[in-house]
Amino acid sequence: MIASGQPWLISAVLVGTALVLLLAEAIFPRRHRSLPVVRxxxxxxxxxxxxxxVERGVQALVFIALFGAVTGYAPQPDFGLLPLTGLPGWAQGVLAILLLDLAVWAQHWATHRVPLLWRLHRVHHADRDLDMSTALRFHPIEIGLSMLFKMGVALALGAPLWALVVFELLLAVLPMFNHANLALPLWLDSVLRSVIVTPDMHRVHHSTRRIEHDSNYGFCLSIWDRLFGTYRARPSGGHDAMTIGLADYPGQETTRFGWSMRLPFR
Structure with missing residues (x-):
């Protein structure tokens, strides 16, 4: 997100997580697919x-505008709100991660409430199946706006660099995990969702029913949905009977890249 300086690390973790989840989905699938993955x-x-x-370009533009260079984010910045607290560096980092996670939750909530943002975000929801690859399905305009928002929050906080690297890793790994078509044992799902968002918890968010897809906005911690009253434990008809995607677009057009890129302008 912000001058992590570790693009190779993020990429390696991303690829490694994807391979592990692909194997886990093949061995322990949660639902039958409505469309083959090759489509x-x-x-x-x-x-x-x-x-x-788009991500790297927005990042570079922000740093050129703010610092006159693409790099320059100090490991322990002396600007922003967190340094004013006087807390030790580790505490500022932990608080930064929590606040960034809350900011992403709020951003996700807004994409379902603001019509213009929803036009962009529905590209993500148009997927008629749910697996780890769905976490990668976002319109580039939404990605650009999201990058600007998250970088603005991080700069306003004055978050330590190590906290941004950790948050980037979480942002790379956990969305793939909670979008995975993965059948976790019920006891493990119950334990995990007391802290983080699980696949069964997030799958409810991709229901075609409005009352269900306007719930479970979190990507990392599950506490925000519980705290703000948007938590829904399960779909009303059960996971196997739940329809995933957008009710307005039940066909196979959603699998086409060009159609998906044009969807916000329809």
């Missing part, structure tokens, strides 16, 4: 290829 994944790969330069 869906090319579009998702297209979004990856388009969004990577």
């Amino acid at each position: 869906r994944w090319p579009a998702h790969l297209g979004f990856v290829l388009v969004n990577m330069p």
Whole structure:
């Protein structure tokens, strides 16, 4: 997100997590797929290829505008709100991660409430199946706006660099995990969702039913949905009977990259 300086680390963790989840999905699938992966994944790969330069480009523009250079974010900045607290560096870092997670929750909530943002975000929800690749399916305009928002929050906080690297790792790994078509034992799901968002918890958010997809906005900690009253434990008809995607677009057009790129303008 902000001058992590560790793009190779983020990429390695991302690829490693994807491979592990692909294997786990193949061995322990949660739901039968409505479409074969060879129909869906090319579009998702297209979004990856388009969004990577958007992320880095927005990051570079922000740093040129603020610092006159692409680098320059100090490991322990002396600007922002957190340094004013006088807390030790480790405590500022932990607090930064918590606040950034809350900010991402609020951003996600806003994408369902603000019509213009929803037009962009529904590209993500148009996927008719849910697996780890769905976490990569975002319109580049939404990615650009999201980057600006998260970088603005991080700069306003004056978050330590190590906390930003940790948050980037969480932001890379956990969305793939909680979008995975993965059947966890019920006891393990119950234990995990007391702290983090699990696949069964997040899957409710991708229901075609409005009351269900307007719930469970978290990507990392599950506390925010519980705290703000948007937590829903399970879909009303159960996970197997739940329909995933957008009710307005039940066809296979959602698998096409060009169609998905044009969806916000329809």
